[in-house]
Amino acid sequence: MDLDYKFLVQTFYLVLGAIPTTLKLTFVSLLAATPFAFAIAMVRRQSGRRILSQIVKAYVTFMRGTPIVLQILMIYSVLPSVLNAVALAWNLPINVFDWDPVLYAYIVFTLNTIALLSEVFRSALGSVVQGQMEAALCAGLTRVQAYIHIILPQALVSAMPNLCNLTINLLKGTSLAFLMTVKDMTAVAKVAASYGYNYIEAYMDVLVGYVIVCSIVQVLFHFAERHVGRYRLVRQK
Amino acid sequence: MLKIRNVHKRYHENEILKGVDVTVDKGDVVTILGPSGSGKTTLLRCMNFLERADEGSMDFDEYHVKLHDASSHDVGKIRKKTAFVFQNYNLFQNKTALENVMVGLVIGRGMDKSKAQEIGMKALDKVGLADRYRYYPAQLSGGQQQRVGIARAIAVEPDVILFDEPTSALDPELVGEVLNVIKQLAKEGKTMVIVTHEMKFAADVATHVIFMADGKIVEEGDPKTIFLCPKEERTKTFLRRILPGVEYNI
Numbered sequence: 001m002d003l004d005y006k007f008l009v010q011t012f013y014l015v016l017g018a019i020p021t022t023l024k025l026t027f028v029s030l031l032a033a034t035p036f037a038f039a040i041a042m043v044r045r046q047s048g049r050r051i052l053s054q055i056v057k058a059y060v061t062f063m064r065g066t067p068i069v070l071q072i073l074m075i076y077s078v079l080p081s082v083l084n085a086v087a088l089a090w091n092l093p094i095n096v097f098d099w100d101p102v103l104y105a106y107i108v109f110t111l112n113t114i115a116l117l118s119e120v121f122r123s124a125l126g127s128v129v130q131g132q133m134e135a136a137l138c139a140g141l142t143r144v145q146a147y148i149h150i151i152l153p154q155a156l157v158s159a160m161p162n163l164c165n166l167t168i169n170l171l172k173g174t175s176l177a178f179l180m181t182v183k184d185m186t187a188v189a190k191v192a193a194s195y196g197y198n199y200i201e202a203y204m205d206v207l208v209g210y211v212i213v214c215s216i217v218q219v220l221f222h223f224a225e226r227h228v229g230r231y232r233l234v235r236q237k
Numbered sequence: 238m239l240k241i242r243n244v245h246k247r248y249h250e251n252e253i254l255k256g257v258d259v260t261v262d263k264g265d266v267v268t269i270l271g272p273s274g275s276g277k278t279t280l281l282r283c284m285n286f287l288e289r290a291d292e293g294s295m296d297f298d299e300y301h302v303k304l305h306d307a308s309s310h311d312v313g314k315i316r317k318k319t320a321f322v323f324q325n326y327n328l329f330q331n332k333t334a335l336e337n338v339m340v341g342l343v344i345g346r347g348m349d350k351s352k353a354q355e356i357g358m359k360a361l362d363k364v365g366l367a368d369r370y371r372y373y374p375a376q377l378s379g380g381q382q383q384r385v386g387i388a389r390a391i392a393v394e395p396d397v398i399l400f401d402e403p404t405s406a407l408d409p410e411l412v413g414e415v416l417n418v419i420k421q422l423a424k425e426g427k428t429m430v431i432v433t434h435e436m437k438f439a440a441d442v443a444t445h446v447i448f449m450a451d452g453k454i455v456e457e458g459d460p461k462t463i464f465l466c467p468k469e470e471r472t473k474t475f476l477r478r479i480l481p482g483v484e485y486n487i
Contacts, residue, residue, distance in 0.1 A: 140345025
């Protein structure tokens, strides 16, 4: 097998240059999804709101039950037309077809992450011993204060491993953004390869790029988990 | 000081409390005894609204509320006049012993941090944990955890402390250290309501004993009367089963 080493190195730099795009896709979606995911988790934990609970449950089931590729294709082909129709109907002076496709990437990944993240939050909230909420109320805290100071800090700790998984899966999943012509790590390498059919080199570069980024994310999560969970790690006397 | 009247509580078809009255005056130590499922714990939890009673009223100093529709504002105020010690301690796992005691002062009552720290240390000293300020609950034994729970309760200087079977989850050899702390509080004249299965302790510490069965108060009175010459047959059987070998004046 003959590899074009010059191309290999050049493309590797290209791939490295696209890392910010991949990271932005990942973390903007993650941040945007967080409040919604938390709200869904809270709704599903309360016994009272049965109808709302069923609706969000259906949403979660739907998003988890469809391939993200399909979600991307659907949203990328349907949403612009819908928005355009709305804009025309209301005489809004915008042209949705001028919008940067990255916008749709954010929308898809956020919608998808909301569903997955809500499950992470739900199980994490369930892992905090319920009696602590009662103890907090008895200590004179309001429910909100109890969540902020007692429940959430502990839920965060037990959410960490799943959160790390989700982040890494999302990060790798953003490679599908090339379907929406977003120039992430995968897309730039594919484009570069297409000129001279150097696909093998390009894929190797992307592979290494993802390994590096994902490893860094994992290491960061490891330290974050140690930090937020330090009360669990103290040595028994 | 604290009076609850005609407390009813049901879960689905199951009536747990069938009209219970309790009066607690300042300085009283009321112990509530009775077999499992008699509604003792539910009664205690209704007293600070951890459970919502279905019926009944409460007079607590200047507060006069219906148990089933007290506003959350009143509930918050009444809770701040009380403190609760749980069977399973329910310490905040992410906080040190000292922070556990301070939470109610700093976050619940907006007290200055350094002042709260001073009070918190004093409370922990009192329960014999002066050397455990910076320990997390996971590093403490059950008895130590429960003593932190008691320190957390006394730190907020409540009008009444409610104890829900404070020693039931403890190893037998750790029970003593917790009971001694509670006895000390009784000596200082703290007002307390204690649900317990420790009969000897109940007899020692109580100023008033309530015996419950099947969601009702069967008999109540001063400890001597209840333990040594109970009138009701139900009380006698219970005591006979729990305290074999004790001579009763029956």
